[in-house]
Amino acid sequence: MIRVVLPQHLRTLARVGGEVEVEVKSPATLQSVLDALEASYPVLRGTIRDHVTLQRRPFLRFFVCAEDWSHEAPEKPLPEEVASGKEPFLIIGAIAGG
Amino acid sequence: MSKVRVLVGTRKGAFVLSSDGKREKWEVSGPHFAGWEIYHLKGSPADPNKLYASQTSGWFGQIIQTSEDGGKTWHQPGSAPGEQLEPGKAVGESNKFVYDASPETGKPLTTHQWYDGTQHPWEFKRVWHLEPSLTEPDTVYAGIEDAALFRSTDGAKTWKELPGLRGNDTGPRWQPGAGGMCLHTILLDPKNPKRIYIAISAAGAFRTDDGGKSWKPINRGLKSQYIPDPNAEVGHCVHHVTMHGSRPNTLFMQKHWDVMRSDDAGDNWHEISGNLPTDFGFVIDVHAHEPETVYVVPIKSDSEHFPMDGKLRVYRSRTGGNEWEPLSKGLPQSDCYVNVLRDAMAVDSLESCGVYFGTTGGQVYASPDAGNNWAPIVRDLPAVLSVEVQTLP
Numbered sequence: 047m048i049r050v051v052l053p054q055h056l057r058t059l060a061r062v063g064g065e066v067e068v069e070v071k072s073p074a075t076l077q078s079v080l081d082a083l084e085a086s087y088p089v090l091r092g093t094i095r096d097h098v099t100l101q102r103r104p105f106l107r108f109f110v111c112a113e114d115w116s117h118e119a120p121e122k123p124l125p126e127e128v129a130s131g132k133e134p135f136l137i138i139g140a141i142a143g144g
Numbered sequence: 145m146s147k148v149r150v151l152v153g154t155r156k157g158a159f160v161l162s163s164d165g166k167r168e169k170w171e172v173s174g175p176h177f178a179g180w181e182i183y184h185l186k187g188s189p190a191d192p193n194k195l196y197a198s199q200t201s202g203w204f205g206q207i208i209q210t211s212e213d214g215g216k217t218w219h220q221p222g223s224a225p226g227e228q229l230e231p232g233k234a235v236g237e238s239n240k241f242v243y244d245a246s247p248e249t250g251k252p253l254t255t256h257q258w259y260d261g262t263q264h265p266w267e268f269k270r271v272w273h274l275e276p277s278l279t280e281p282d283t284v285y286a287g288i289e290d291a292a293l294f295r296s297t298d299g300a301k302t303w304k305e306l307p308g309l310r311g312n313d314t315g316p317r318w319q320p321g322a323g324g325m326c327l328h329t330i331l332l333d334p335k336n337p338k339r340i341y342i343a344i345s346a347a348g349a350f351r352t353d354d355g356g357k358s359w360k361p362i363n364r365g366l367k368s369q370y371i372p373d374p375n376a377e378v379g380h381c382v383h384h385v386t387m388h389g390s391r392p393n394t395l396f397m398q399k400h401w402d403v404m405r406s407d408d409a410g411d412n413w414h415e416i417s418g419n420l421p422t423d424f425g426f427v428i429d430v431h432a433h434e435p436e437t438v439y440v441v442p443i444k445s446d447s448e449h450f451p452m453d454g455k456l457r458v459y460r461s462r463t464g465g466n467e468w469e470p471l472s473k474g475l476p477q478s479d480c481y482v483n484v485l486r487d488a489m490a491v492d493s494l495e496s497c498g499v500y501f502g503t504t505g506g507q508v509y510a511s512p513d514a515g516n517n518w519a520p521i522v523r524d525l526p527a528v529l530s531v532e533v534q535t536l537p
Contacts, residue, residue: 053203053204055179055180055201055203055204056204059204059207059220084236088222088236089207089220089236090236091236091237091239091240092205092206092236092239092240093204093205093207093239094204097237097239097240097242098240098242103203103204103205105202105203106203106204139203139204140203
């Protein structure tokens with residue numbers, strides 16, 4: 047079970063609380079977590095990564111165990127702390143704009 | 145008694161303003177989608193309780209929302225919260241706008257002109273305008289940035305481009321205006337279902353007579369001193385176009401500079417700015433019952449996007465242009481420096497035609513008597529991007 051923390055606007059859009067949980071086959075990767083998240087919450091498709099290219103939207107970042115994983119390869123296995131649910135997978139919106 | 149429902153899109157959410165036919169007391173509902181930019185929302189003429197909204201964000205991209213109950217509740221088409229994906233089922237695609245690059249379209253376009261004159265790839269950014277079909281509640285058109293026209297026939301669950309527009313041979317010469325290369329105006333001809341007009345900043349106006357398969361630029365007569373060829377076939381910064389449903393061959397246009405008119409479905413245009421104090425502006429609309437009565441809001445210039453002399457005035461022509469009268473009763477006549485954006489004016493169809501517009505200062509003004517008297521419905525919304533009105537039984 048992977049714990050995912052969404053930015054506030056996406057929580058509102060998906061009508062969920064602070065964290066959501068998704069099931070992912072081992073080894074869990076950044077891509078498999080996002081795939082599972084979008085499968086559980088289709089309203090999020092296109093809001094975190096592009097519909098077609100699956101590229102991360104520019105003003106969003108991925109954080110794992112206090113490290114920025116935004117530029118990591120999508121197929122790279124996530125740390126055990128995240129895969130086990132001990133630590134959450136964070137999706138963070140850039141602090142910008144008005 | 146009839147009612148009116150004013151649909152307001154703002155920089156930070158959508159608002160629904162409701163009143164009875166007197167249009168004196170208003171109920172305000174919102175913000176819906178708080179914190180998101182709502183470029184446009186509009187109701188289906190065939191089912192007034194069915195509304196479509198374009199919700200966008202620089203962070204999270206494009207969302208399409210629909211309501212089946214006149215704006216009380218909203219959902220993303222085809223994507224109920226928590227709904228599980230099933231193989232082959234089209235869910236989570238109501239915000240998927242993919243340019244058509246199929247060989248069947250003939251010559252798929254991949255680039256347009258960029259600010260520096262080089263060619264640049266087409267990139268989806270947002271939906272500027274949603275135009276529901278006049279007859280089918282589940283059919284809706286979307287005007288997008290970078291400029292293209294999309295259509296949904298399943299209530300906005302899925303979208304397909306009408307590629308003939310970008311495929312007409314002027315496409316590589318289209319270029320963005322300061323606000324981006326947006327398709328902002330969609331006019332459906334009520335007498336000819338095969339005819340659609342659209343307008344793009346900064347390419348110009350276009351028309352199809354075959355239901356969207358093929359398009360032609362309709363910009364003859366437009367003059368833009370700020371482009372290399374002032375009479376070019378495309379490249380004009382058209383801000384908005386409108387028409388009266390009883391006379392769909394007569395079009396009125398607010399161009400970047402110049403107010404224009406065509407009486408032959410856009411084939412030829414002539415200027416009707418007449419005695420306007422400035423012919424720069426964004427909005428233009430037509431009285432619901434008088435096809436020769438036209439409204440504009442003159443804006444000082446393209447470098448100062450606010451009214452002349454700090455006085456907010458709507459100008460009305462009862463002669464189809466050239467002769468304009470200022471309408472200021474109830475509008476601020478000092479220290480007013482707001483703008484009125486291109487999709488932020490609308491009219492109702494009650495016996496005494498109501499006129500409405502919203503400002504970048506967050507006011508929505510209403511006139512229940514065709515512009516003679518004005519009063520604010522609300523004063524302190526976020527900057528208003530769009531205003532639409534529904535007249536309800």
